[in-house]
Amino acid sequence: MTERVFEVLNRTIEHPSYVVAKDQLVEAVSISRKLNGAAIFLSGPTRCGKTQLLNDVQVELGKPPDLSSDLLEYSGLGGASDFVIGSIPTKPNSKTLLTAMLEAVGVKAGPNQSAHDLQARLCFAVREKGIRTIALDECSHCAERGAHLSKRGATDHFKWLIDQTGVTLILAGLPKFQVLIDENEQLRDRTLSTIELFPYAWSNGADATSFAAAFSEALCNMQAAGGQFDFDFEELVVRLYGVTGGRVGMLVRILQVAALKMKSKTLTSKIISDSAIQLTQKSLNAGYFFGKEAPQKIDLVRSYIHVMQDAGLDVTPESLIDLEALEAA
Numbered sequence: 001m002t003e004r005v006f007e008v009l010n011r012t013i014e015h016p017s018y019v020v021a022k023d024q025l026v027e028a029v030s031i032s033r034k035l036n037g038a039a040i041f042l043s044g045p046t047r048c049g050k051t052q053l054l055n056d057v058q059v060e061l062g063k064p065p066d067l068s069s070d071l072l073e074y075s076g077l078g079g080a081s082d083f084v085i086g087s088i089p090t091k092p093n094s095k096t097l098l099t100a101m102l103e104a105v106g107v108k109a110g111p112n113q114s115a116h117d118l119q120a121r122l123c124f125a126v127r128e129k130g131i132r133t134i135a136l137d138e139c140s141h142c143a144e145r146g147a148h149l150s151k152r153g154a155t156d157h158f159k160w161l162i163d164q165t166g167v168t169l170i171l172a173g174l175p176k177f178q179v180l181i182d183e184n185e186q187l188r189d190r191t192l193s194t195i196e197l198f199p200y201a202w203s204n205g206a207d208a209t210s211f212a213a214a215f216s217e218a219l220c221n222m223q224a225a226g227g228q229f230d231f232d233f234e235e236l237v238v239r240l241y242g243v244t245g246g247r248v249g250m251l252v253r254i255l256q257v258a259a260l261k262m263k264s265k266t267l268t269s270k271i272i273s274d275s276a277i278q279l280t281q282k283s284l285n286a287g288y289f290f291g292k293e294a295p296q297k298i299d300l301v302r303s304y305i306h307v308m309q310d311a312g313l314d315v316t317p318e319s320l321i322d323l324e325a326l327e328a329a
Contacts, residue, residue: 065130
């Protein structure tokens with residue numbers, strides 16, 4: 001029972017901001033292909049669903065490489081896709097960045113190869129395999145302290161790949177990566193408008209409703225798998241918002257842990273509370289949000305601000321709402 005409930009939570013929740021971002025990304029890829037290559041930045045805080053979005057778009061847009069059937073059979077690419085996904089490692093340098101892109105297209109880097117050799121292999125592999133789209137997750141690692149690569153050096157690699165191959169390059173990561181795009185005028189001019197997948201803000205009524213709807217859809221999926229519930233929905237959605245800061249991906253993660261903890265087919269608020277506390281650091285205040293008293297609205301707003309500021313965005317209480325008026329209300 002618990003494993004079945006856990007598995008259904010792997011299904012994508014088609015909540016409003018996710019649908020908008022997906023539609024924008026699908027359209028951007030189509031435009032990029034007609035322009036013979038471009039970069040697309042998918043921006044958002046951790047646990048907002050960027051990786052799930054990349055996987056879903058890969059399924060929708062990925063097709064067998066545009067090669068002859070004989071060549072596909074000869075090269076072993078019969079079941080391959082022209083849309084591939086990779087991930088940039090922490091503290092990247094030129095070689096590890098190029099290696100990550102090579103691995104994304106299914107090629108292992110040889111020992112002791114220079115960055116120049118890796119570039120040549122990458123360019124050849126993209127053309128030989130008929131790759132049209134490369135999505136790279138965790139691109140913001142290039143913008144973090146400790147990266148063994150200058151900001152200009154990282155973005156020049158991306159610009160070079162687009163120019164040499166005409167590939168569509170999707171770069172997914174934290175908003176801090178935007179600075180690298182803005183500071184490299186050549187990559188900036190090859191990058192389409194940034195696509196944002198952000199958490200829902202509790203101070204916005206429509207956002208609060210969308211977050212509750214995402215929670216409801218997840219529960220419906222669990223119920224279809226045989227799960228039952230014993231809690232007050234409206235109370236629990238407020239507490240879950242406080243812990244997640246409006247991130248649907250984080251919400252699903254908590255429910256997945258809760259599904260694994262279920263001893264019977266009934267999900268209770270105690271199970272969800274224990275899961276949220278076990279899954280998060282104390283800085284997220286899960287213990288407070290699942291305490292005896294209902295959390296204050298002012299703390300829900302601050303939870304969202306905390307998530308956005310952690311992602312590198314300059315969000316202040318004043319930019320969202322008058323907290324004093326909210327607290328008085």
